[in-house]
Amino acid sequence: MKLLLLSIFLFTSLLGSCQSKPETIVQNTQVTSEKILIVYLSRTKNTKAVAEMIQKEVGGRLVELELKTPYPEDYQAIVSQVARENETGFLPPLKTKIHDLDQVEVVFLGFPTWGMQLPPPIKSFLTENNLSGQKIIPFNTNGGYGIGSSFDTLEELCKGCLILSGFSVRGGSERDGILFVMDGEKEIKVEKEVKKWLSSLKS
Template sequence: MISTTTISRRQALQRSLLLPLVAGVSSAAASAEPAAAGRSATVLVAYFTRTGNTRLIATQIARTLEATLFQIVPAAAYPEDYEAQVAQAEDERQRGYEPPLQATVPDLSSYETVFLGFPIWGMTAPSVIRSFLSQHDLSGKTLVPFITHGGYGLGNSLAVVAEHAPGARPIDGFSKECDQERETLREVTQWLGSVEIRR
């Protein structure tokens, strides 16, 4: 069973300020970098993030296990606007599109265990995760998912992972409910309706 807990975005961001940044990892480029000098050469933590929630978990896993951290980054960035990103993600899902990646994991064969992290988009794994799994053969490797979601659960994301990594050995993972952006936007819009401003 995937364990579940709840964290607010504010808590996540506050905690992220307490965590040292991992060298070489940024939202602008994907790279595989050690989380510590004495890292485990057999553990990889690969993750995709949009708001930073999944990055927070990935960084903690990599630090604790002294593992290699790799950020999954699409070649073309998703829109900053939330609604536009949702529309694009739905279009990709409907078409079965797998977007190109900025980079792939170098020397994947050296890793025995892969932690794979991502947020739930539209009750499934983002298309970029399908791309990652299609471009990386995880056959024979232990695969550990860690997933963030907005309160609606994991959808069919685990089935997607299993389908795209048929030779991997999946084990129980971790999931965390984080603030839902759509609800935040709704509340902000409602609040703005009560604000009197001069134009």
């Protein structure tokens, strides 16, 4: 009898794990998990943590953006480099190439606020890839000063895209030596906020 019950349990668990994720509804449209891309830039892993929370809820392919030439480890050095890139309009080339972008319908695009702007690698991503016709859903972490001009720049650089309501939350503050914060109580709180935001995107 025990053996029979165990077999039934194993069979149903296996069945559960084989089923694909239920479809997510974005703006009244059903989207399967294969058509969702979650792409993000993250240095101290706060934005990465939010990206993983989104993936836990909606499935999709998770891709971290990496540069051909990585930024310096030193905080002051990266701040100066980013300021120079913003001034000159330099777009740092990406090592990450996205395959089968034409199969994607919804792109969750995550980034930290850098110098109160959209980070240069995200500008590179929007320039190197054709996202027109796709639904773009931005998400952001920042050191407490908000999104700055980042969401506006996204609109400018992605004219043919449908940009949906984004999400932003306070992350670390590298300037003050606060790096990764998305654990413990904070993680639980942000996870709840992410779920609430995701369900607001349905209608």
